[in-house]
Amino acid sequence: MDIRHRIFELFTKSKRLRFSEIEKALSVKSNTLAYHLEGMTTEGMLVKEEDDYLLSTQGEKLLPFFAHITQKITGGCLPVVLAAIVKDEQILLIKRKKRPYQGYWGLPGGKLHLEESIPDCALREVKEETGLECKFSHIAAIIHERVKEHDEYKHAFLLFLTVLKPVSGTIKESEEGRLEWFPLKTLQPERIIPSDYHMLKDHLKGTSNITCVIMEEKEEKIISFEQTKT
DSSP states (O other), X not given: OOHHHHHHHHTTTOSEEEHXXXXXHHTOOHHHHHHHHHHHHXXXXXXXXXXXXXXXXXXXXXXXXHXXXXXXXXXXXXXXXXXXXXXXXXXXXXXXXXXXXXXXXXXXXXXXXXXXXXXXXHHHHHHHHHOOEEEEEEEEEEEXXXXXXXXXXXXXXXXXXXEEEEEEOOOOOBTTEEEEEEEGGGOOGGGBOHHHHHHHHHTTXXXXXXXXXXXXXETTEEEEEEEEEO
C-alpha cells in the first residue's frame, strides 16, 4: 500500500489529524510525509485547518471505499444501472467499444453516481449514450454479476435492470458504441452479453427479482454462464 493510501486509511479512524500524529502512525520521514500531504491538499483530497488535516468534501466521498483496507486495496462490486428501452416490442442495444465485454451487444447504462437515484442514473446514461429522452417505468431486476478468468474473479457488478419508455428524440450514437433496435422475440444470444440476454428473457417483465450470475472469460470471450436465484 503506498503512502497516500495509508494516509487516507488513517482518516477512517480519525476526523482530524496533526502532522506529528500521521508521522508517528506511518513511521515515515518528515520530508516524505510533507511532500505527500502537500500533494493531497493541492489535489483537493485534504484541507488544513490550523495544525490539523481533514478530508475535504471530495475526500469524504471516497472514505467508504477505504473503510475496510487491510494490507492491500482490492476491487469491489461496482453498482451499475442498465436501461431496457422498449418500443413496439423492440429493445435498443449498444455494441460496446470498450472493455469489459468489448464487441458484444448489451444494454445502455453506466455507473451509479453518488448524488443520483437509480431512475436519475438510468435517464442520464440513456440520454448520454443514445440521445433519447425517456420516461422511467420501474426496476425489473437486481443482478449480482461476477466475471472470472483462470478461476480467479476479476470483475463484479451489482446491476439494476430498469425499464424505460422513449418519449422523444432520435437515437444518436456516442463514443460508447453503435446502436440498433432488435426484436425482443428473436434476440440472438451468441451476439449479446449473456447476463443482459437472460435479463431480457427472464426478468424484463418482473419487479426486483434478485439473481446471481457468474460468467467466465477466456481471451476476452465469454465461455460459460451460470445463473442462480436467491
